[in-house]
Amino acid sequence: MSDLDDLPPAPDAAGTSLDGDKVFTITAEENAALCRSTGVEPAADGSAHPIYYYIATQVAMGKTVAGVCEACEFDVEDGPMMGSSGVRLDAPLRVGESYKVTGEILSLVRKRSRKLGVMDVLTYRLRLHLLDGMQVLETDNVWVLPRKEFAA
Amino acid sequence: MSHAIGDALPPFTIESVSPEAMKQxxxxxxDPNPIHLDVEVVKAKGLGDRVINQGPVNVAYMMNMLMRxxxxxxxKTMDSRFLDNVYGGDRAVVTGRITMIEGNIVTCEFSLDVDGRGTVNSGTATVEI
Known part of the structure; x- marks a missing residue:
């Protein structure tokens, strides 16, 4: 018997599309401000800060952060937490380049932790593409959604 | 420049994590989550008494260490784990070392530590050199 048997299952969110219809363009002005906000100068070779892997995919995916939470039947006001983030970059991100996003929720798994109590672990995958369709990166993010309604 | 397995990488330090940068x-x-913008919201949620840095900013610090x-x-690849929060005013230091070298691909492990609370982020990456 699992220690989760007394709880309802996590919502069936796997497969939810996160394909976006926005175009995200990395501007020189924003890249410079972003680099300086993290303590470095922008690159002189036209490459953008690689953290745009996270920014571009989050901003141009098909749902807002609140919308992703809603797909998991979770109120964003309850405080989603980042668990991990992974990226595989096939090409450098470039200042002045425009991108689109495809992606989907991979899984939503209910767990019980000593520190957080009952939580749902959300894993979603996003891909960043040039406008001609060429993929430049794939990222998997894991968020922890604490389920306060199941607190003992 | 030559590299070897076990080499420590030069640290990257943020002397004081900036609440103004969180607004940017x-x-x-x-994502205007107020825990990054309004200390009163952080207090009301019982999360501390300083604004909380956005997680991707911490990843950017770790990327900066690798790029330097x-x-x-x-x-080429990077995996980051979020273990604890970084707060406004924290002194944050990224350190790392080389764990593998295959041709022109270097694998590294790294961590982001803040004064007084230890490691708050950690991860691994491969860099094409």
């Missing part, structure tokens, strides 16, 4: 990142990320360690190199 709320725009970059199109390998000038002209390119991060």
């Amino acid at each position: 990142w709320a725009v970059f990320l199109a 360690a390998f000038p002209g190199g390119r991060i």
Whole structure:
């Protein structure tokens, strides 16, 4: 018997599309401000800060952060937490380049932790593409959604 | 420049994590979560008494350490784990070391530590040099 048997299952969110219809363009002005906000100068070779892997995919995916939470039947006001983030970059991100996003929720798994109590672990995958369709990166993010309604 | 397994990478330090930068990142990320912007919200949620840095900013610090360690190199893969919060005013230091070298691909492990609370982020990456 699992220690989760007394709880309802996590919502069936796997497969939810996160394909976006926005175009995200990395501007020189924003890249410079972003680099300086993290303590470095922008690159002189036209490459953008690689953290745009996270920014571009989050901003141009098909749902807002609140919308992703809603797909998991979770109120964003309850405080989603980042668990991990992974990226595989096939090409450098470039200042002045425009991108689109495809992606989907991979899984939503209910767990019980000593520190957080009952939580749902959300894993979603996003891909960043040039406008001609060429993929430049794939990222998997894991968020922890604490389920306060199941607190003992 | 030659590299060897076990080499420590030069640390990257943020002397004081900036609440003003968090306001910029709320725009970059199109995510106006008030825990990054309003200390009263942080207090009300019982999360501390300083604003909380956005997680991707911490990843950017770790990327900065890698890019400074390998000038002209390119991060090909990176995995980051979020273990605890970074707060406004924290002194944050990224350290790392080389764990593998295969041709022109260097694998590294790294961590982001803040004064007084230890490691708050950690991860691994491969860099093409």
